[in-house]
Amino acid sequence: MTRRIQTLIVASTLSLLLVVVGLWLPVPFVLLSPGPVTDTLGRPDGKPLIEIDGRQTYPTSGKLELTTVEEVPRLNVLGAVRGWLDSDQAVVPRELVQPPGTSDEEIRQENTAAMIDSQDQATAAALGEIGVAATGTSVAVHQLGEHSPAEGKLLPGDVIVSVDGTGVSTQEQLRDAIARVRPGQPVAISYVRDSGAPAQTSITTVPAPGDAGRPAIGIITTEKRSYPFTVKIRIKDVGGPSAGLMFALGIVDLLGPEQLTGGRTIAGTGTIDASGTIGPIGGIQQKLLGARQAGAVAFLVPAANCADARESAPAGLRLVRVETLKGAISDLNALAGNPQADVLSC
Numbered sequence: 385m386t387r388r389i390q391t392l393i394v395a396s397t398l399s400l401l402l403v404v405v406g407l408w409l410p411v412p413f414v415l416l417s418p419g420p421v422t423d424t425l426g427r428p429d430g431k432p433l434i435e436i437d438g439r440q441t442y443p444t445s446g447k448l449e450l451t452t453v454e455e456v457p458r459l460n461v462l463g464a465v466r467g468w469l470d471s472d473q474a475v476v477p478r479e480l481v482q483p484p485g486t487s488d489e490e491i492r493q494e495n496t497a498a499m500i501d502s503q504d505q506a507t508a509a510a511l512g513e514i515g516v517a518a519t520g521t522s523v524a525v526h527q528l529g530e531h532s533p534a535e536g537k538l539l540p541g542d543v544i545v546s547v548d549g550t551g552v553s554t555q556e557q558l559r560d561a562i563a564r565v566r567p568g569q570p571v572a573i574s575y576v577r578d579s580g581a582p583a584q585t586s587i588t589t590v591p592a593p594g595d596a597g598r599p600a601i602g603i604i605t606t607e608k609r610s611y612p613f614t615v616k617i618r619i620k621d622v623g624g625p626s627a628g629l630m631f632a633l634g635i636v637d638l639l640g641p642e643q644l645t646g647g648r649t650i651a652g653t654g655t656i657d658a659s660g661t662i663g664p665i666g667g668i669q670q671k672l673l674g675a676r677q678a679g680a681v682a683f684l685v686p687a688a689n690c691a692d693a694r695e696s697a698p699a700g701l702r703l704v705r706v707e708t709l710k711g712a713i714s715d716l717n718a719l720a721g722n723p724q725a726d727v728l729s730c
Contacts, residue, residue, distance in 0.1 A: 418677065434638060445643065448633050449675060451672075654684065661708055681700070711728075
């Protein structure tokens, strides 16, 4: 074997090794694919996803499916290429789902807080739609953050009553009360645990994630509205605010004798606020695919997502444009009576 051939073999081998190693190098992209679909009228784990206690509820034979997107946050070159070649998936810059400078833990906490808030907003919108007014609000601990200064002092479920003697009943009031001290200074927290007598603890504040000048006590809270009866939403492994619309529709369906679904499988997505306004979401393409795979015949699309939905809607899935909870209910009632009813589409 000549030296020239030996050199070619060595060079080719090294080139092949470089290509193989290069395929496993990380890239700053995230893979999005259709995630699990969950019926808000169903009973995952044997318990109702939406449980209403203290008011009559009605059975239903249909489904109101909330849709999700699965994320693979750490991609290599090979995974990115596979994603680009798969029409059911999307590869997007990581900064679109995780802003620069934020940690995985901060994103997880934000998504958890957004999900909790979406449940309260959905409940308020649904009960407001049927004429049930809130009787008050309170702030409860949902979760302790990583390395929280509240560890061993507060527990999930504790209702915060006051901060340094200032009463709080909303999340904004809680933030304002804590903001009166500097990071590193203590605050006196009065709280109620398990509906017992008020108790008090002192927590030394720390710099808030992403804002070192703002004090925090390392907890994720939820603002709970009180009603003449209770509404509980149980869902695991889903974060963010985009299930709000489907939560609200599930509550309305359970509390009314008429089935919003007409006995069919309806899917959808969208944020919602207490007034019933529906907002846009991300990952519409993957959510549409997940809905069709689950057997949905119609999909409720926030108006701002309609353009993208039209481009990626799978065959056989009717797109229904929605802007408010009232409008979504009206459209579903029309479709329940006549699946071919003329409702606003994308």
